[in-house]
């Protein structure tokens with residue numbers, strides 16, 4: 001099984017024996033009968049059978065030789081990944097997910113290191129920042145600016161400089177790109193988004209390129225205890241079964257909306273990796289469900305637009321089947337280089353004409369005051 005759609009539908013199921021269930025069971029047990037004389041599960045903070053189907057399926061999708069390590073959230077996964085690097089300088093995109101930068105800065109500063117932020121699309125700038133770094137964190141596309149990195153070139157330069165390469169693959173999903181094959185040492189996911197896909201769980205995962213990194217991250221997860229609940233993990237795998245269908249539809253909706261928005265007279269700027277105006281289209285993953293939009297009329301118009309939608313949900317997060325949008329600078333931690341009027345649109349699986357009609361009426365209401 002190597003085709004993603006087949007892996008998603010088939011992987012992580014119980015053995016094909018007469019009478020076995022189609023889905024893995026949810027085991028609610030914190031501890032296991034274990035007298036210490038035989039191998040087997042001991043304690044559910046270490047390992048539990050409800051994690052395994054999710055972890056094996058994600059590993060198969062990312063092309064990892066080692067199971068993914070499920071975590072209680074994407075942020076718990078990022079914390080584990082950053083701790084796998086020795087203390088020191090961390091190079092990161094200036095437009096990475098803002099909480100990832102907060103955690104990286106807190107960690108680096110406590111350990112006497114620092115975070116150097118760069119334009120991750122500017123490979124020369126990234127490479128110039130690498131000497132002396134212990135890790136480079138990559139998002140491609142970045143959240144929320146949708147910049148695209150040259151992952152293989154940065155990974156090779158990072159390895160020459162002795163730095164660990166961590167790729168947050170939340171936006172692209174393993175269907176869009178497989179960072180391990182591009183040179184990453186660690187891949188991180190907020191499974192909360194596209195993987196689980198229904199806005200009903202908070203979950204994360206890391207994957208490693210080597211056994212040593214896998215073991216170090218397994219130890220960190222086990223000892224710090226940022227472990228996932230069995231129900232959430234089961235729900236995430238259930239949601240993931242339809243990822244290929246959802247991501248295809250979401251990407252098609254996003255690309256079509258980006259195209260139409262580019263021609264809209266009330267729109268100042270639009271970004272999506274599929275647009276001819278994107279400066280690094282050739283680095284785009286095979287799919288992206290996020291579009292950014294700056295309406296004419298600045299921040300006030302952007303706020304009015306969010307309020308004026310009837311179908312698009314005003315909400316943070318992304319990757320659900322329902323379309324949502326928000327103005328990113330409403331968060332104090334968002335980078336000051338993200339425009340005040342930038343709206344991040346998370347496209348869902350709804351009918352394209354319904355999505356377009358609602359955006360168009362909200363734009364007219366927000367920018368011109370027309371209903």
Ligand SMILES: Cc1ncc(COP(=O)(O)O)c(C=O)c1O
Nearest residue numbers: 073074075097143170190192203
């Ligand atoms: C790119 C990216 N990485 C990580 C996270 C954090 O994930 P979680 O909310 O599951 O902790 C987010 C959340 O928005 C994100 O967008």
